[in-house]
Amino acid sequence: MEPARGGITVRTAGRHAPPSRLPHRERACSPPTAEFYCERFEFPVVRWRQSAVKTGNTCDVEEEEDEEKQQWRRPERRVKEDRQFWMQGSRPVVEVVRLGLVSYQEALRLQQVYVNRHRAGPAHALLLCEHPPVFTTGIRHKPYPAAMLDRLRLLGADVQRTNRGGLITFHGPGQLVCYPVLNLSDFKKSVRWYVCELEKTIISACRRFGIEASTSPHTGVWVGDNKICAIGIHCGRYVTSHGLALNCNTDMSWFGHIVPCGIEGKGVTSLSAELQRDVSVEETIPHLLDAFRDQFNCQLTDGQTPETDQDTAQHHQRRD
Amino acid sequence: MAACGLFRSVSSNFFTVLPLLTRSATLSPLRLACTPYFGRTLSSSSRAAAALKFTDKHEWIRVEDDGIGTVGISNFAQEALGDVVYCGLPDVGTQLAQQDEFGALESVKAASELYSPLTGEVVEVNTLLADKPGLVNKSCYKDGWLMKMTIAKPAELDALMDEAAYERYIRSIED
Numbered sequence: 001m002e003p004a005r006g007g008i009t010v011r012t013a014g015r016h017a018p019p020s021r022l023p024h025r026e027r028a029c030s031p032p033t034a035e036f037y038c039e040r041f042e043f044p045v046v047r048w049r050q051s052a053v054k055t056g057n058t059c060d061v062e063e064e065e066d067e068e069k070q071q072w073r074r075p076e077r078r079v080k081e082d083r084q085f086w087m088q089g090s091r092p093v094v095e096v097v098r099l100g101l102v103s104y105q106e107a108l109r110l111q112q113v114y115v116n117r118h119r120a121g122p123a124h125a126l127l128l129c130e131h132p133p134v135f136t137t138g139i140r141h142k143p144y145p146a147a148m149l150d151r152l153r154l155l156g157a158d159v160q161r162t163n164r165g166g167l168i169t170f171h172g173p174g175q176l177v178c179y180p181v182l183n184l185s186d187f188k189k190s191v192r193w194y195v196c197e198l199e200k201t202i203i204s205a206c207r208r209f210g211i212e213a214s215t216s217p218h219t220g221v222w223v224g225d226n227k228i229c230a231i232g233i234h235c236g237r238y239v240t241s242h243g244l245a246l247n248c249n250t251d252m253s254w255f256g257h258i259v260p261c262g263i264e265g266k267g268v269t270s271l272s273a274e275l276q277r278d279v280s281v282e283e284t285i286p287h288l289l290d291a292f293r294d295q296f297n298c299q300l301t302d303g304q305t306p307e308t309d310q311d312t313a314q315h316h317q318r319r320d
Numbered sequence: 321m322a323a324c325g326l327f328r329s330v331s332s333n334f335f336t337v338l339p340l341l342t343r344s345a346t347l348s349p350l351r352l353a354c355t356p357y358f359g360r361t362l363s364s365s366s367r368a369a370a371a372l373k374f375t376d377k378h379e380w381i382r383v384e385d386d387g388i389g390t391v392g393i394s395n396f397a398q399e400a401l402g403d404v405v406y407c408g409l410p411d412v413g414t415q416l417a418q419q420d421e422f423g424a425l426e427s428v429k430a431a432s433e434l435y436s437p438l439t440g441e442v443v444e445v446n447t448l449l450a451d452k453p454g455l456v457n458k459s460c461y462k463d464g465w466l467m468k469m470t471i472a473k474p475a476e477l478d479a480l481m482d483e484a485a486y487e488r489y490i491r492s493i494e495d
Contacts, residue, residue, distance in 0.1 A: 139424055139431045140406050166429040189493060191430045192402035219429035233430035236421070237377075261429075 092124055092186040094296070095303035096289060099129035104136065104160050104171065107179065111241045114181040118239045122186050125303060126292065127179040127243075130281055131171040133157040133254060138166045138232055155257060164242035166219070166232030167261050174250040174270070176281045178288065179243040184235070187296065191235050195219060197295055198244055202229045204291035205246070205284070211274050218263050221246075226269035230261060246288065248272060248281045372461070373437070373480035376489065380461070381437045381480070383471065388444075391437060392465040393425070393456065396490050402427040404456040407449040409467055414442045416469065418476055423466070425456065438476045440469040 097114075099107065107129055117123040135152045137144045141161065149159045157170075171177055184194060202221040206213040206228065213221045213228055221229040229246040247270030255268045271279040293300050372380045378397035381389045398404070406426040416422050416436040423434045445467045449455060456464040471477065481489060 138429075139408050139426055163424070163431060164429075165426040165431040190400035191432050192400060192428055195402075195428045195430050231429050234433075235430055236433035237435075 092122065092182075092296075092298045094124040094126050094180070094182070094292075094298045094300055096126045096128065096300050097303040098285075099127055101130045101132070101173070104131050104134045104158060107131065107177070108160075108162070111179050111181060115236075115239050115241050118181070118183050118237075122183045124183060124186065124298070125181045126289075126300070127181065128285060128288075129177050129179075130173055130175060131177060133170070133172040134160060135168060135170050135258065136160045136162050136164075136232075137168045138162060138164045140167060144168060152257060155254075157254070162232075162234075162242065164232040164234045166230065168258050169230045169232065169245065169260055170254045170258065171245055172250055172254055174248055174272075174281065176246045176248050176284050176288065177243070178246070180240060180292075182240050182296075184238040184240065189238055191233065194235075194240060195231060195233060198231055198233075201288070201291045201295040202244065202246060204295060205288045206271070208287045208291065209271055209275060209279070211271065218261070218266075220261065222266075223269055223274055225265075226267040227260060227263075228269050228271070228274070246271070246284065248279050248284045372483055373477055374483070374486035374489075375435070375437045375480055377435045379435065379437050381477070383477065387471060388468050389438060389440065389471050390465045390468050392460055393434070394486070395460055398457045398460045398464075401425060401430075401432060401457075404453045407446075407453050407456065407466065409445045409449070410442050412442055412445060416440060416442065418473075425453075434466065436469070437480060438469065439472045441472070442467055442469050444468040 097110075099110065102110075107127065110127065114123070114125045114127065117125075133156065135149070135157055137149075137160075139162075144167075152159050157172075180198075182194075184190070187194070187197075196215075199215045199219070199221055203213045203215070206221070206223070211223060211228075213223050216222050218227075219231055220227050221231075229244055231244045232242050234241045247268065249272040250270050252268060252270065252273065260266075260268055271284060289300055292298075370382050370384070372382050374380050374394060378394045378400075379391060380394055381391050383389050393401075404425050404427045408424040408426070408431075410416070410422045414422070416439065418436060418439050420436045421433050422436045422442070424431045425434060426432075446455075446465050448463070449466070456466075458464065
């Protein structure tokens with residue numbers, strides 16, 4: 001019998017390649033070696049690849065993809081095993097875009113650009129930035145009349161109404177703001193799941209600093225009674241925008257002017273406050289990215305920082 | 321069987337005299353004779369279960385007799401959202417095209433957009449949801465309705481999924 005190595009190519013499955021479906025009894029057994037597989041089955045090795053990936057075997061036996069073998073493939077219908085395979089074999093790719101210090105309006109405009117990209121197909125992005133001092137509110141307007149917002153403007157901060165969930169919060173220098181613009185069709189089509197995954201990502205990032213954070217009935221990530229990360233999301237047609245804000249070395253005194261997220265009796269904290277040393281946004285970013293990659297089971301690539309446009313008046317996402 | 325036949329012949333004579341007896345004793349053979357009674361039951365039950373049509377965005381619309389459609393979100397959607405804490409709904413009189421954004425529901429600090437299933441005008445909005453947004457979770461098909469709208473293009477209704485098709489759709493995306 002010819003050794004399996006040589007002359008057999010495995011075609012790298014793109015995201016849209018439907019895996020071949022073998023009869024159930026054959027799927028139940030996993031061939032230990034490539035030679036066994038090739039002897040037994042004539043056609044491509046999606047199943048073999050599955051077992052290889054599961055066992056971590058990075059054997060590079062290849063197999064030729066034949067046009068007539070397409071007939072063996074089941075019509076494209078996403079079932080549970082298929083999706084797990086796709087996620088293992090080809091995880092969604094998320095582009096990381098570092099914006100640096102940008103105004104809130106500018107970040108909203110750029111988010112909209114990335115949201116619109118999803119119209120042509122999944123184009124996941126993760127925007128990282130910091131903002132000059134700004135207070136933002138969500139779709140619940142009633143608790144925040146205009147007079148109150150004017151008082152906040154007198155403090156020297158910007159004030160913005162947005163279409164995200166959540167109540168009032170503050171963004172400022174020293175706070176890592178992260179806007180994942182994902183199409184949940186490639187993950188799980190549930191906003192509740194998505195928010196939960198974001199919370200777990202932050203808890204994991206905090207753990208890498210040695211901080212034990214947790215969730216509570218109030219959305220967000222807490223260290224005891226103090227919130228270390230605020231979350232507020234908007235989701236339309238399964239495309240997410242807005243995101244989370246993790247306090248690194250933020251000036252906490254800004255929060256004294258509001259009831260953060262409308263929750264009385266709770267405080268705010270930051271990575272620096274918890275670790276009693278200065279933790280900068282730059283230091284936090286790699287930990288957050290690692291946690292995000294692991295939690296969402298995706299691949300991260302570096303994206304081009306887009307040119308910022310100074311004229312943003314017509315791009316406001318304001319909802320009045 | 322013979323007793324049924326006997327009963328039938330006996331009861332048909334006594335139908336007008338002993339209506340209670342005939343109805344309780346032999347319901348099925350007398351269905352034809354009792355058509356008005358059963359006809360009323362059937363039509364009222366089908367009105368109560370008036371067909372829901374679903375969109376691929378997990379909204380439902382139920383058309384009432386007066387041509388007004390009631391719109392809400394499906395059970396699948398309310399579970400995926402979590403506990404709704406706020407309903408942002410349109411003003412009465414708003415003109416909507418199919419797939420227009422007409423509002424948002426907020427849950428777990430996430431605002432999710434709502435999309436109009438049909439083209440029409442908003443005639444009523446569920447004001448109870450302002451104080452009790454949780455109705456959307458508790459009773460998404462009845463008390464948790466979101467808005468009522470006119471139906472400008474009834475043809476659009478045919479393109480929506482019926483309940484069986486929607487169940488199949490959910491199964492295909494649930495992974």
